[in-house]
Amino acid sequence: MLLEDLSREKPTVMQATPALWQMLVSSGWEGDARMTALCGGEALTPQLAAALLPRVKALWNMYGPTETTIWSSALPIESISGSSVPLGGPIQNTRFYVLDALLEPVPIGVAGELFIGGDGLARSYLHRPELTAERFVAAPFGPDGQTLRLYRTGDLVRRRRDGTFEFLGRADFQIKLRGYRIELGEIEHALRQQPEIAESVVLLREDSGEKQLVAYLVLRPGEALPYARLRQRLRERIPEYMVPATSVVLDRFPRLPNGKLDRSKLPAPESQDRKPHEPSGQQASNPTEEAIASVFRDLLQTNRIAVDQRFFDLGAHSLLLVKAHDRIRRELDPDLRLVSLFQYPNIASLAQHINQSRSRAGEILHAGQR
Numbered sequence: 001m002l003l004e005d006l007s008r009e010k011p012t013v014m015q016a017t018p019a020l021w022q023m024l025v026s027s028g029w030e031g032d033a034r035m036t037a038l039c040g041g042e043a044l045t046p047q048l049a050a051a052l053l054p055r056v057k058a059l060w061n062m063y064g065p066t067e068t069t070i071w072s073s074a075l076p077i078e079s080i081s082g083s084s085v086p087l088g089g090p091i092q093n094t095r096f097y098v099l100d101a102l103l104e105p106v107p108i109g110v111a112g113e114l115f116i117g118g119d120g121l122a123r124s125y126l127h128r129p130e131l132t133a134e135r136f137v138a139a140p141f142g143p144d145g146q147t148l149r150l151y152r153t154g155d156l157v158r159r160r161r162d163g164t165f166e167f168l169g170r171a172d173f174q175i176k177l178r179g180y181r182i183e184l185g186e187i188e189h190a191l192r193q194q195p196e197i198a199e200s201v202v203l204l205r206e207d208s209g210e211k212q213l214v215a216y217l218v219l220r221p222g223e224a225l226p227y228a229r230l231r232q233r234l235r236e237r238i239p240e241y242m243v244p245a246t247s248v249v250l251d252r253f254p255r256l257p258n259g260k261l262d263r264s265k266l267p268a269p270e271s272q273d274r275k276p277h278e279p280s281g282q283q284a285s286n287p288t289e290e291a292i293a294s295v296f297r298d299l300l301q302t303n304r305i306a307v308d309q310r311f312f313d314l315g316a317h318s319l320l321l322v323k324a325h326d327r328i329r330r331e332l333d334p335d336l337r338l339v340s341l342f343q344y345p346n347i348a349s350l351a352q353h354i355n356q357s358r359s360r361a362g363e364i365l366h367a368g369q370r
Contacts, residue, residue, distance in 0.1 A: 003029060010034070015062070017041035019259030022048055031055025038062050040071070042260055043167050044085045047198055047220065049077055063087045063167075067135065067151050068094070069120035075164065083193045086164035087157070094118035095141075097150060098159050103139050111186065113171040114157045115139070115150040122151075156185040175204045177211060180241050184213075187244065190237040191215060194230060196223040199253060202244060203266060215244035216266050218252060225249055231310075240312055282306050288332065288351040295327045296347070307347040333357060 002024065006014075015038040016024075025048070037052055040062030052059050064072035073096075075088025090096045098112040099105055106112040115137070124132040135152055142148045156171040169185015176182070184202045191200035199218040204211060219225060227247065234243045246269045254265035284290040284307055293305050299320055311321060325338045333354045344350040 003027060006032070012036065012057075014038065015040065017259035018044050018048055019255055021052060025051045025055075029055070033057055036060065038074075040064070041258070044077075045192075045198065046080045046083060046085055049085050050080045053077070053080070061085055061087060064120075065116075065151070065153055067122045068116045068118075068153075069122070072096075072116050072118075072120060073165070084166055084189075086160065087167055089163045089165070090116070090118070094120055095148075096159075096165065097139070097141060098157060098165075099139070103137070108159050108161055111156055111158045111168055111183075114153045114155045114165070116153060117141070117148045117150045121149060156183060177204060177213065177241070180239075182213075182242055187213070187215070187234075187238060187242050190234055191217065193237070194233060196220060196225060196230070201253065201261065201263065201266065203263065205268065212245040213242070214269055215247045216253070217247055217249050219249060243312065245312075282308055282348075284347065286351065286355075288355055289347050291332055292328060292347045292351055292354075295324050295331070299324055299327075305347070307351070309347075310345045311341065312345070328354075 002020075006024075006029070010032065012034050013036045018039055019042065021037065021039055031052075031054070033056070035056045036058045037056040038060050039048075039052070044061045049059060049061075059077045061075045061077055062071050062073070064070050071091065072094050073088040073090055075086060077085060095117040097105060097115040097117065098110075099115055100112050103115075121136070124136070137150055137152055138147045139150050140147055141150075154171050156168040157165045158168065159165055168189040169183070171183060171185060173184040174181060175184060184204070187202045188200045191197050191202070196219055197217050198220045201216040203214050203216070205214045206212075217225065225247065230247070231243055248267065248269050250267075254262040256262045284293045289307050293307065296305055296311070296314060296316070297303060300314055300316065302314070305314060311324075316324070321341045322338065325336065325341055328350075329336050335357065336354065340353060341350065344353045
């Protein structure tokens with residue numbers, strides 16, 4: 001129906017969400033050389049932007065929540081470079097502030113939450129004073145330290161040196177896992193930097209009393225997911241405790257009628273999603289390796305353990321490593337330090353460390369007896 005309307009009416013300006021533009025592209029829409037395409041409501045991906053640019057006269061990336069009177073920035077996109085499409089700077093009579101949790105400005109290039117001030121701010125939420133107080137805050141960024149009224153967007157961004165802004169995800173999707181405060185948007189952003197991944201969403205899910213990070217991924221056409229290499233790349237960008245324990249690949253993400261992501265419809269990981277990531281299949285080859293493997297098989301309730309897999313790739317986490325450390329100390333090496341499980345992150349390397357420690361201890365004992 002929309003394709004027919006576009007063909008008949010031939011609009012010169014059209015505004016839509018990325019999901020709707022993607023539907024048009026996927027359905028074979030050839031575009032219109034006279035059309036200016038406005039894209040907003042969700043993050044515009046480089047892949048979609050690259051598909052739209054040759055189909056339209058001009059492409060604009062629009063950004064702004066309803067509470068700031070819809071659009072707060074608008075940026076013409078003329079070419080694609082890098083792994084994300086930037087947001088423009090604030091439009092006239094609008095101001096952007098990137099702040100930390102204490103409402104202090106962060107430096108250029110550092111992630112923070114975007115706050116918006118200026119003439120476009122709404123007055124309040126109707127009959128919602130508590131929500132109004134939560135989302136509209138006062139900060140001393142006016143002339144001579146005067147207080148300004150700002151809207152906290154809940155969007156995690158970083159300012160670039162050229163004055164544009166990079167959207168990283170939702171700042172209000174912060175979770176706490178095993179004592180760590182984690183911004184899910186930062187993990188999603190790190191995933192989207194990978195060449196195989198078109199879209200990413202990360203959730204904290206609980207299964208059988210165990211909480212874990214689950215990454216939901218849509219791959220680019222023709223790509224397969226290299227689990228082990230992906231996790232290694234992520235470790236170069238984010239801390240180990242932020243690397244998702246499980247990845248679920250979907251053909252497409254569930255959407256609300258307005259085209260936005262419906263997180264509530266993302267499926268729970270199935271058993272096949274929980275398999276260890278690309279093990280070599282190499283099994284324990286000596287008593288020490290077998291003893292350590294037995295501990296992890298018991299704690300992880302699995303029989304699929306290769307000695308060269310990292311403990312975290314098996315589904316372990318810091319609290320489970322504490323339990324494993326206690327058992328390994330009792331069964332193998334009473335002098336084993338907890339940090340050794342992080343320094344030697346798989347069964348093979350940990351077993352070699354324990355055997356070498358035993359050997360050195362035996363040499364010292366033998367020397368003392370002579």
